[in-house]
Structure formats: C-alpha cells, structure tokens
Amino acid sequence: MTGTTTDTLEHQASLEATLKGEILRMYEEVATQPEGDFHFFTGREAAELFDYDPALLDRAPPEAIASFAGVGNPHLRSRLEKGQTVLDLGSGAGLDGIIAAWQVGPSGAVIGIDLNPAMCERARANAGASGTQLQCREGRMEDIPVEDDSVDVAISNGVINLSFQKRKVIRELFRVLKPGGRISITDIVSAKQLSQNIVNDPKLWAS
Numbered sequence: 229m230t231g232t233t234t235d236t237l238e239h240q241a242s243l244e245a246t247l248k249g250e251i252l253r254m255y256e257e258v259a260t261q262p263e264g265d266f267h268f269f270t271g272r273e274a275a276e277l278f279d280y281d282p283a284l285l286d287r288a289p290p291e292a293i294a295s296f297a298g299v300g301n302p303h304l305r306s307r308l309e310k311g312q313t314v315l316d317l318g319s320g321a322g323l324d325g326i327i328a329a330w331q332v333g334p335s336g337a338v339i340g341i342d343l344n345p346a347m348c349e350r351a352r353a354n355a356g357a358s359g360t361q362l363q364c365r366e367g368r369m370e371d372i373p374v375e376d377d378s379v380d381v382a383i384s385n386g387v388i389n390l391s392f393q394k395r396k397v398i399r400e401l402f403r404v405l406k407p408g409g410r411i412s413i414t415d416i417v418s419a420k421q422l423s424q425n426i427v428n429d430p431k432l433w434a435s
C-alpha cells in the first residue's frame with residue numbers, strides 16, 4: 229500500500245469514528261430528551277407530516293411517538309402481510325417497528341437493529357407497552373446481526389443516509405433478504421454534489 233493510500237484510509241477511519249460519535253450523541257438525546265431542538269423533524273408533528281395514519285398514532289405508546297425521527301413513511305409501500313418477518317434498520321425508539329408488528333401480527337416477527345443502546349432500551353420498553361413482539365438488537369447496519377435469507381421485508385426511515393459505507397449497507401440488506409424479499413425505505417438523496425463544508429461536518433451528516 230502506498231503512503232497516500234494509507235493516509236487516505238486513516239483519514240476515512242478517523243472521519244467515520246467522528247461521525248459515529250456524533251450519531252450516538254445526537255440519537256441518545258432524541259431517545260432521552262425528545263423535546264429538544266434538532267435539525268430534523270421529530271415526534272407526532274413529524275409523523276403527521278409524513279402521512280402516518282392518525283389512528284395508529286393514537287394507539288402507539290406516547291414515548292415511541294415522542295422519540296420518533298424520520299424523513300418519510302416507509303409503510304405506504306411496505307405491503308406487509310400476516311406472518312412475515314420484517315427487519316427495521318435503525319429502529320430508534322420503535323414507532324416504525326411497532327406499526328410493522330401490528331401488520332404482521334403475532335405469527336410474524338419484527339427485528340429492529342440500532343447502533344444506539346439508549347434507543348434499543350426505549351424500543352424494548354415501547355414494544356412491551358404496545359403489546360407487540362418487536363425485538364431490538366444492538367448492532368450496525370453495516371454488519372446486520374441477522375441470518376442470511378431470513379427476512380421478507382426490510383423497512384427503514386432516514387437511516388442509510390447516516391452511513392459512511394452505504395454500499396456495504398445495501399449488500400448487507402440483500403444478504404439478509406429471502407429470495408423475492410422486498411425493501412421499503414424512505415431516505416435522503418441529493419441530486420447535487422454536496423459541498424465539502426457539508427460533507428465534512430459531522431453534525432450535518434448525523435442529521
């Protein structure tokens with residue numbers, strides 16, 4: 229490996245570690261102090277903006293709604309059926325996973341994955357309060373802690389944009405999906421190349 233390649237890899241590893249620290253910090257705040265001021269939409273206001281069914285919001289645990297963060301509504305196209313196994317990538321405090329769990333019913337399963345232990349703790353408490361079997365596994369979307377060929381539908385809401393290794397995330401999603409499995413995600417893409425000031429700002433990336 230040349231000196232330049234090693235320098236670049238070290239620089240990338242250091243940027244990735246800074247980004248991970250900022251994401252952990254920011255989403256711990258969303259989990260524990262959801263009334264705070266964030267660069268992104270949160271809570272019931274966000275869910276209503278993204279057309280979540282108000283009847284489902286009325287039924288969901290208030291703590292799952294308060295710490296909800298997302299960029300859209302992955303349920304509009306998920307077409308979940310009873311008995312299916314769903315993966316919720318970056319499951320946060322659990323609102324999306326709980327809505328999915330109501331759709332697949334007790335014969336199905338919803339596996340949430342989240343980097344943040346505080347979020348997983350919230351998701352487990354909210355799953356209990358909602359009477360659903362949503363699980364939360366602490367782990368990274370770049371290395372999904374789920375077996376190969378085991379998921380019918382993967383959902384995700386505003387999560388893949390947070391990754392430093394998006395191709396790896398997509399490869400992981402295809403690894404865990406069963407043949408014929410489906411993906412219903414809402415995320416952020418930019419049609420324009422972002423300026424270096426934005427790309428190098430961990431606070432903006434983490435948002």
Ligand SMILES: C[S@@+](CC[C@H](N)C(=O)[O-])C[C@H]1O[C@@H](n2cnc3c(N)ncnc32)[C@H](O)[C@@H]1O
Nearest residue numbers: 255296297318320323324342343344368369386
């Ligand atoms: C926008 S929120 C999604 C919220 C969620 N769908 C809900 O129902 O409230 C993004 C979540 O992705 C998690 N996250 C960020 N980077 C991650 C990674 N590399 N692997 C797994 N989860 C990650 C964050 O901790 C946060 O809980």
